[in-house]
Amino acid sequence: MGRRFAVGRPLIAVLALAAAACTGGDGRTPLVVYSPHGRELLTAFEQRFEAAHPDVDVQWVDMGSQEVLDRVRSEKANPQADVWWGAPAEMFTAAASEGLLEPFAPTWAAAVPAEMKDPRGLWYGTYETPEVIAYNSKVVTAAEAPKDWDDVLDPKWKGKVLIRDPLASGTMRTIWGMILDRSVRETGDTAQGMAWLRRLDAQTKEYVLNPTLLYQKLAREEGLITLWDMPDIEALQAKTKLPIDYTIPTSGTPLVVDGIAIVNGAPHAAAARQFVEYVGGMKGILLAAREFMRLPARTDIPPDSLPERLRWAQAQIRPEPLDWARLQQQLPGWMRWWDEHVRGRSGG
Amino acid sequence: MLRLEGLEKRFGDVVAVSDLWLDVGRGELLTLLGPSGCGKTTTLRMIAGFETATAGRVLLDGRDVTTLPPQRRGTGMVFQNYALFPHLDVHENVAFGLKAQGVPRADIPRRVERALELVDLPGYGSRKVQQLSGGQQQRVALARALAPEPPVLLLDEPLSNLDAALRERTRSELRALLKSLGITSIFVTHDQEEAFALSDRVALLRAGRLQQVGTPEELYLEPANAFVASFLGRASFLPARVVAAEGEIVVCELSGGVRWPAARGGVDARPGAEVRLMLRPEAIALTADGADGAGSLPGRVTERQFGGATTLYRVETPAGEVLVQAGARAAAQGDTVRLHPADASAPRVYPATEPPSR
Amino acid sequence: MAPDTAPSAEAARTASGTGAERSRRRSSRTAVLAAVVLALLLWLVLYPNLYVLADSLRMSGRWTLAAYARFVRSPSELGALWNSIWISLASVALSGLVGVPLAFLFTRFDFPGRRLLAALAAVPVLLPPLVGVIAFLFLYGETGFITRGVQLLLGLRAPPWRLNGPAAILLVHTYTMYVYFYMFTSAALARLDPAQAQAARALGASGPTVLRRVTLPLLFPAIGGAALLVFMTSMGSFSAPYVFGGGFRVLTTQIFVSKLNGTPEDLALAAVEAVVLAATSLLFLGLLERLERGRAYTGAGKGIAPVRRRGAADVGAGVVAFLVVLVLVLPHLTVALVSLVPIGTWTTELFPPRLSLVNYRLMFTEPARLRPILNSLSMATTATLANVALAVAAAWLIVRRSFRGKGLMSALVVLPWALPGTVLALALATTFSVHAPWLGRFVLVGTAAILPLAYFIRDIPLVTRAALTSFRQLDPAVEEAAASLGAGPARTLGRVVLPLVLPGLLAGALLAFVTALGEFVASILLYTHATRPISVEILSQLRAFDFGAAAAYAVLLIVVMAIVFGIGQMAAADDAVRRGGG
Helix, strand or coil, rough: CHHHHHHHHHHHHHHCCCHHHHCCCCCCEEEEEEECHHHHHHHHHHHHHHHCCCEEEEEEEEHHHHHHHHHHHHHCCCCCCCCCEEHHHHHHHHHCCCEEEEECCCCCHHHHCCHHECCCEEEEEEEEEEEEEEEEEECCCCCCCCCCCHHHCCCCCCCCCEECCHHHHHHHHHHHHHHHHHHHHHHCCCCHHHHHHHHHHHEEEEEEHHHHHHHHHHHHCCCEEEEEHHHHHHHHHHCCCCCCEEEECCCCCCCCEEEEEECCCCCCCHHHHHHHHHHCCHHHHHHHHHHCCCCCCCCCCHHHHHHHHHHHHHCCCCCCCCHEEEEEHHHHHHHHHHHHCCCCCCCC | CCEEEEEEEEECEEEEEEEEEEEEECCCCCECCCCCCHHHHHHHHHHCCCCCCCCEEHHHHHHCCCCCHHCCCEEEEEEECCCCCCCCCCHHHHHHHHHHHCCCHHHHHHHHHHHHHCCCCCCCCCCHHHCCHHHHHHHHHHHHHHCCCCCCCEECCCCEEEEEEECCCHHHHHHHHHHHHHCCEEEECCCHHHHHHHHEEEEECCCCCCEEEECCHHHHCCCHHHHHHHHCCCEEEEEEEEEEEECEEEEEEEEEECCCEEEECCCCCCCCCCCEEEEEEHHHEECCCCCCCCCCCEEEEEEEECCCEEEEEEEEEEEEEEEECCCCCCCCCCCEEEEEEECCCCEEEECCCCCCCC | CCCHHHHHHHHHHHEEEEEEEEHHHHHHHHHHHHHHHHHHHHHHHHHHHHHHHHHHHHEEEECCHHHHHHHHHHHHHHHHHHHHHHHHHHHHHHHHHHHHHHHHHHHHHCCCCCHHHHCCCCHHHHCCCCHHHHHHHHHHHHCCCCHHHHHHCCCCHHHHHCCCCCHHHHHCCCCCCCCCCHHHHHHHHHHHHHHHHHHHCCCCHHHHHHHHHHHHHHHHHHHHHHHHHHHHHHCCCCHHHHHHCCCCCCCCHHHHHHHHHHHHHHHHHHHHHHHHHHHHHHHHHHHHHHCCCCCCCCCCCCCCCCCCCCCCHHHHHHHHHHHHHHHHHHHHHHHHHHHCCCCCCCCCCCCCCCCCCCCHHHHHHHHHHHHHHHHHHHHHHHHHHHHHHHHHHHHHHHHCCCCHHHCCCCCHHHHHHHHHHHHHHHHHHHHHCCEEHHHCCCCCCCCHHHHHHHHHHHHHHHHHHHHHHHHHHHCHHHHHHHHHHCCHHHHHHHHHHHHHHHHHHHHHHHHHHHHHHHHHHHHHCCCCCCCCCHHHHHHHHHHHHHHHHHHHHHHHHHHHHHHHHHHHHHHHHHHHHHHCCC
């Protein structure tokens, strides 16, 4: 008896767990959103959306966009997420080609330009995210701060540049992609771009693990300059009063199309459609623009309804034309090559 | 009461016990004796049910228990290291078997106390097991085994962890107790002295085979073979040739020509047969040289071991080396002496081919 | 065979039939239990890893060695492998150099506060993995307390050092891993029979000779065990190389990079890297076992500590011990300090300008912040209970029974040690994301079962080892005594065996519980919204730049761990007292 009892236990435990997994929450429909957009923005949307849809319980899981893709991939057979909100367009394109997304046509679909959405309606651009040059505004004045990408290579910033680990960051991959895409466009290959990145590597003091450490190191003057995206820095300023400011590169900057999609086989597809409808709808777009400095991807937003600072930024931005198809194909190989042959080779 | 029928135990290719037949009467105290590795503990464990016989049967009161698990045999057991439950106190240890056998709760304290009284530990119930001395632990183990009043008690070298003086005293107390309770007991030991002091009968095993079973006197005085003779007490073996045989008595000629009578002991010893003559040290008399030499074996004392009550002499003779027990001043080392049989029945003959090993 | 007509001469042989049957029946019951335990282990420990192996051999649906070829041809991959190995070996050496002398310091010298300091010397074990790394940043990073302090003290313009590269990794590894050496050696020293050293001294050996020729060889099993653990942990270490490596490649970071890059070639390469990592660990395990074979001295020692005299050396030892412990608790103090910082109030100041308990208040009052704590507690409890059940069954089988596949079972229960958390998580994610019951695959990814399952698998070696030790110390005669007194298997298990193995088992279980509570590496890959554990919440708070909130969780973890370890210590002490006389 006793012996059987002893083996039975783990089996029972496993079964009990499986059973527990099937039980639900408080009667509302849980809507699981995978998103890198951060606690503040997500909380704000959760509250507004739940106010409008009291039968839905928004459960956001905060993680990097690469992690989201990874997750959605490994959960393909048993999707856990309903909505994937926030990632560069090429990541959505990759996911769409792997059959990870579900088509949907929100009422505002037509207001999104064709190049910012999937032709089959698998994903839609919500915001355009400009990449910028950020600096510690306590030590560096606005006049001194680099105005364009090449300024970052100025000898006076040597050893003062901090870079978020480019492999793990969608933002950094886009900037790397822009540098290399420019090189291919102008010279036919990546050599010039890699040379530029090698010079940047020489300027770089440290590749930083995550954005948090990046902000902290920047604020604590462990480095003075970094490359990052505009909305995140705006959010940081609003939240923490850290002395960090940014300039918009004059020669042009990649505008990353940030999208939203419904996960293929989403357990709560109806609620997911409501959520996507809300996020891309006028209320959602204005909420993101006014409180979180998100540039709308939709073209039908009256400029005077946007906050002044956002309109100022819009005026500054020179969109860099990028060959997204080439990037999607080539960038992983380029990143790998950079990682193996450039990173840390120039004595950073 | 307890009957073993052709019991056998193999561990893989190794035969630990083979073809063992044994009967133990009600209230009898039997010892399984033998050198280490002889299979005595394995036999005990087969009786207890910790090992399953690969052949043969174990009968308890006529009931075949060969296939029963230990807890359903009703045999009590006292372990060599006592195996007291260290997380329980003395009372709980003794009560364990009573509870396991469903004795009514109200009866338990009384029966525990009675068991503790039997082993002379009244009032020790609340003691921690670790607080007891070795001897006390041994007695608690005995009380624990006795409390459920098992029909058969098995004891696996229960005295071996006690010091010499305590062991001797406990030995006689134990025998008195088991006899007064009239409980059938099987006792395992490798100590011949202990076996003789405790038992009604002794079963001597060697390499998994029963050599002889009988009272201590039978085993000592009439050993069935040379192994039994040499395992129980001291013995010298001398090569000899039978020159005459009559009834139970044979006459052997030792090398050097001396002729001695000996007991035949069931050996097929026709005149002319080569045999070995077994001599117990106390069955030989030693006299100083120069006395009457007829029928005596000359020799020289090569070693003298003074042992208090008795003194042992190692004597080199033409027939071989002989151990002799005699008075403390009977001879000195280097003396030339003569040896005679002290009792005609004491020397015994055994076949020459049997190994006299111990 | 015809039992009923057998003549009496053949009775014995007839009986032999039933006897053999009986023993067959008993051993078949053992075989059934062994089969169940083995099947469970094969299914959960070995099987998922086969999918990782398969992934390393497959690309776009075809079987190929291309990923291996790429690994072998790439200097940076080989470099990462080499780095992993030498960093791990160096971690073993450095941890040993710190841990072993520290154990001697606390067992061979006497000074005021020795017992307290000896307990505190194990505190790094109380630092959850991710938190430890962050605490190091706050202390020794470029703008950390110590770094700035030294900078101010010496009047330097630049920080005196940078916490970067292999040196930084080794620093963190040594800090977190010497504890294995310290604890194992302390325990072995306590068991050591002083008579052996005294015998050597009596034979004319000098102090250092005794240490080299007698004491250290006797400590070899303990030191070997610690070395193995450190090597494995170091091979699987991710946070330290990732945060401090500054581009220094090791296998774990390469797996991460390959996964992130995400092309089919990269995913296959990630699998290759995982296979290489696991194979290296297994190789080391095998080497050490070979080395250890025939060296398992059973200590006949009575565990009497050598007579201590207080002298000048003791005063010195006391001072050293105090300084060492001070350094060891600095990260904990740092975490405690940071937990008092409200969000956004501490930027460039040396010390935080404002301190309050707001992070703790929020942690216990906001349901969203309380949830991870409850999640971690319940998942760690579930996993630990399952661990205990499996460990009791496996240890009982291995120690008490003989059956086919015993060697396999003994190997399987230590295997999860050799598999880094990332590899395990990857394997589970692959295996249990498909519904194919006939292949033993169920969709567990995304369910509440997957994290407790991962914790359970990771902690199998820990709890089983504890159970094995307990069962080996348990005199089999005690079980037989219970049976001879009429107790059936259930009563014997419940009243005798479990109470006796419980203290040892409890120590292992508590360690597993604590490990599961702070587990990060596998959690981050497998959690869901409903099951997010404390470690993931800490990361999430860090992402949100709320160091205070993250540190508050860390302090909570540290406190729970300390309490749990306290209980474990008391249980062990209790057990020692109980066994002492017997």
